[in-house]
Amino acid sequence: MGRSQTGRLALRAAVMAATGGGMSLAYNSSSIFGKERGDAVSVRHKMEAAGWKVPDRASQEAALKGTSRTNPLDMLVIGGGATGCGAALDAATRGLRVGLVEREDFAAGTSSRSTKLVHGGVRYLEKAVFQLDYGQLKLVFHALEERANILENAPHLCNPLPTMTPCYEWWQIPYYWAGFKLYDLVAGRHMLHISRFFSARESLEVFPTLSKGNPEGKSLKGTLVYYDGQMNDSRLNVALACTASLAGASVLNHAEAITLYKDEVTGKVIGARIRNNLTGKEFDVYAKVVVNAAGPFCDEVRKLSDEKALSMIAPSSGVHIVLPDYYSPEAMGLIVPKTKDGRVVFMLPWMGRTVAGTTDSVTPITMLPEPHEEEIQFILDAISDYLCIKVRRTDVLSAWSGIRPLASDPTAKDTASISRDHVVVTDDHGLVTITGGKWTTYRSMAEDAVDAAIQVGKLQPQRGCVTEHLALIGADGFDPSYFTILTQQYVRMKRTHGGKIVPGAFDTAAAKHLVHSYGGMAQRVALIAQMEGLGKRLAHGYPVLEAEVAYCARYEYCESAVDFIARRCRLAFLDTDAAGRALPRVIEILAAEHKWDKWRKKQEVQLAKAFLETFKSSHNAQFDDGKHKVK
Numbered sequence: 151m152g153r154s155q156t157g158r159l160a161l162r163a164a165v166m167a168a169t170g171g172g173m174s175l176a177y178n179s180s181s182i183f184g185k186e187r188g189d190a191v192s193v194r195h196k197m198e199a200a201g202w203k204v205p206d207r208a209s210q211e212a213a214l215k216g217t218s219r220t221n222p223l224d225m226l227v228i229g230g231g232a233t234g235c236g237a238a239l240d241a242a243t244r245g246l247r248v249g250l251v252e253r254e255d256f257a258a259g260t261s262s263r264s265t266k267l268v269h270g271g272v273r274y275l276e277k278a279v280f281q282l283d284y285g286q287l288k289l290v291f292h293a294l295e296e297r298a299n300i301l302e303n304a305p306h307l308c309n310p311l312p313t314m315t316p317c318y319e320w321w322q323i324p325y326y327w328a329g330f331k332l333y334d335l336v337a338g339r340h341m342l343h344i345s346r347f348f349s350a351r352e353s354l355e356v357f358p359t360l361s362k363g364n365p366e367g368k369s370l371k372g373t374l375v376y377y378d379g380q381m382n383d384s385r386l387n388v389a390l391a392c393t394a395s396l397a398g399a400s401v402l403n404h405a406e407a408i409t410l411y412k413d414e415v416t417g418k419v420i421g422a423r424i425r426n427n428l429t430g431k432e433f434d435v436y437a438k439v440v441v442n443a444a445g446p447f448c449d450e451v452r453k454l455s456d457e458k459a460l461s462m463i464a465p466s467s468g469v470h471i472v473l474p475d476y477y478s479p480e481a482m483g484l485i486v487p488k489t490k491d492g493r494v495v496f497m498l499p500w501m502g503r504t505v506a507g508t509t510d511s512v513t514p515i516t517m518l519p520e521p522h523e524e525e526i527q528f529i530l531d532a533i534s535d536y537l538c539i540k541v542r543r544t545d546v547l548s549a550w551s552g553i554r555p556l557a558s559d560p561t562a563k564d565t566a567s568i569s570r571d572h573v574v575v576t577d578d579h580g581l582v583t584i585t586g587g588k589w590t591t592y593r594s595m596a597e598d599a600v601d602a603a604i605q606v607g608k609l610q611p612q613r614g615c616v617t618e619h620l621a622l623i624g625a626d627g628f629d630p631s632y633f634t635i636l637t638q639q640y641v642r643m644k645r646t647h648g649g650k651i652v653p654g655a656f657d658t659a660a661a662k663h664l665v666h667s668y669g670g671m672a673q674r675v676a677l678i679a680q681m682e683g684l685g686k687r688l689a690h691g692y693p694v695l696e697a698e699v700a701y702c703a704r705y706e707y708c709e710s711a712v713d714f715i716a717r718r719c720r721l722a723f724l725d726t727d728a729a730g731r732a733l734p735r736v737i738e739i740l741a742a743e744h745k746w747d748k749w750r751k752k753q754e755v756q757l758a759k760a761f762l763e764t765f766k767s768s769h770n771a772q773f774d775d776g777k778h779k780v781k
């Protein structure tokens with residue numbers, strides 16, 4: 151970080167501390183559009199006028215309710231995953247009047263349950279080469295461009311991650327070397343770091359838990375290391391929702407589209423009946439175009455428009471497990487390119503723990519898919535062949551399942567083909583559906599969906615798409631060394647059991663955690679910790695602070711305990727037990743923020759416990775770590 155930037159951040163910290171943390175923040179408005187171009191400048195001005203505070207939930211709901219047949223939105227998006235929030239942001243920054251409803255929470259569906267890779271798809275490159283498939287090559291090329299955009303626009307939530315491919319046969323070295331060099335070449339100027347060969351000795355130095363020999367008794371010959379991006383998926387999703395909101399979109403979580411309205415004469419979709427799932431109250435929203443971004447649930451929404459609609463989604467579930475940090479080095483992943491049954495399994499460091507996965511199984515479509523014991527066991531077996539440590543079922547801290555929205559285009563001639571790329575279809579009633587693709591390509595999917603909506607609704611945007619270089623909330627002010635401002639200039643004020651408030655140091659772990667979760671907004675959280683006595687950790691062994699609960703309730707539409715433990719902080723994904731231990735305090739702080747009564751608090755406990763059950767997979771799994779009951 152340059153001296154001037156350090157100075158700017160320090161000055162900001164000082165001003166914020168001096169103003170007592172008032173949210174009339176001395177926040178440098180040099181913009182979240184750090185690397186903006188052209189039309190994005192005018193969008194920035196609009197966003198600056200919003201004063202850096204997202205409109206509250208009540209005003210977002212009121213804006214949606216304020217629509218009518220004669221005063222419709224330009225576009226209503228159904229679904230607040232990566233695709234839907236990306237579409238809302240795209241449309242709002244083009245100057246369109248847009249609303250978004252999400253029936254649970256932003257990223258409650260697949261978008262919080264990914265492998266967390268921002269990737270071009272090295273596997274698809276292999277296919278492109280061996281099947282001479284130019285289409286696959288184009289997909290990789292395109293995804294690599296989008297990988298670069300994500301890392302540029304949300305640098306606080308993403309990082310380049312080196313990943314090791316172990317070679318236990320000599321022929322594998324030139325084979326993978328050529329593959330990764332081609333990956334570098336296709337990435338071109340978007341390459342993160344150049345791939346390289348590590349000798350067996352170097353590999354073991356970097357990755358001490360790597361096995362020196364494989365189950366067939368062959369010794370490690372070396373490894374190839376390549377780079378992709380890694381992200382905090384649900385926080386990136388929430389950043390998209392909040393940035394869209396700042397740009398003028400009316401985004402509302404816990405609001406479900408239950409019916410679509412059509413014009414009696416034209417038969418075109420003109421709006422939706424929405425149920426606020428927190429209050430149970432229903433209201434209508436009208437829009438010139440409705441965009442269906444409901445991910446694996448998009449057929450459900452398509453059937454609201456046309457009950458005879460053919461299904462597009464072939465759902466497939468993927469399970470991940472989380473293991474202690476010592477399974478992998480802090481900054482090196484492992485890819486098992488071919489498991490015994492030919493699948494790919496990753497083992498990646500993530501947020502201080504190790505994530506391993508994934509699987510591929512046919513599944514019913516549900517909001518709460520559960521990992522099955524055999525899927526967990528499959529992942530454990532796959533990685534154990536490559537590690538020199540005991541891989542134990544009892545080490546699994548959390549396990550979750552997500553549903554891939556693998557889609558085929560119902561209007562395509564070859565309807566049997568299921569593509570990993572995305573599909574945009576408009577039905578006879580003008581409902582635009584966008585699905586498929588992957589997290590990495592959410593932005594271009596959103597762009598295609600908004601382009602389609604503009605055509606269908608004959609909308610008149612003020613400008614073209616500007617999201618390619620549109621920095622998300624938190625990107626401004628972020629710098630990898632920014633955490634030092636927190637450690638040096640803030641204290642964590644903590645309430646003791648006796649009720650006294652005592653100061654504590656802003657340790658490096660907590661500071662880094664805040665900066666990599668909130669970017670330039672980390673100081674807002676630090677101020678809450680300092681000024682409101684909310685500086686305690688929520689769970690032993692994790693740097694998540696009480697202040698985050700208050701911040702997320704005020705600035706990130708965090709409406710329930712599950713919203714917090716699963717999507718705002720990632721405790722449910724990292725360690726189900728730790729999330730359970732944090733619950734009482736999370737609920738207490740949310741209750742104070744949202745003025746919950748006793749009944750609501752009780753309900754929150756029940757809902758959160760039921761949610762966590764689906765993570766630990768206690769219905770199917772057999773934990774034996776002394777804390778869990780073995781069935």
Ligand SMILES: Cc1cc2nc3c(=O)[nH]c(=O)nc-3n(C[C@H](O)[C@H](O)[C@H](O)COP(=O)(O)OP(=O)(O)OC[C@H]3O[C@@H](n4cnc5c(N)ncnc54)[C@H](O)[C@@H]3O)c2cc1C
Nearest residue numbers: 229231232233253259260261265267407445468588589590
């Ligand atoms: C196991 C697994 C691993 C993956 N790993 C990666 C990876 O490493 N990198 C990568 O790039 N991609 C990855 N993906 C793909 C990526 O996660 C998905 O493509 C992406 O998250 C899909 O986002 P979405 O917004 O389309 O769907 P979702 O995130 O599912 O969002 C749809 C939303 O619509 C809401 N909804 C549904 N019906 C309604 C309604 N009637 N009213 C209001 N809201 C409604 C749902 O609640 C849901 O939140 C992975 C996927 C899986 C399953």
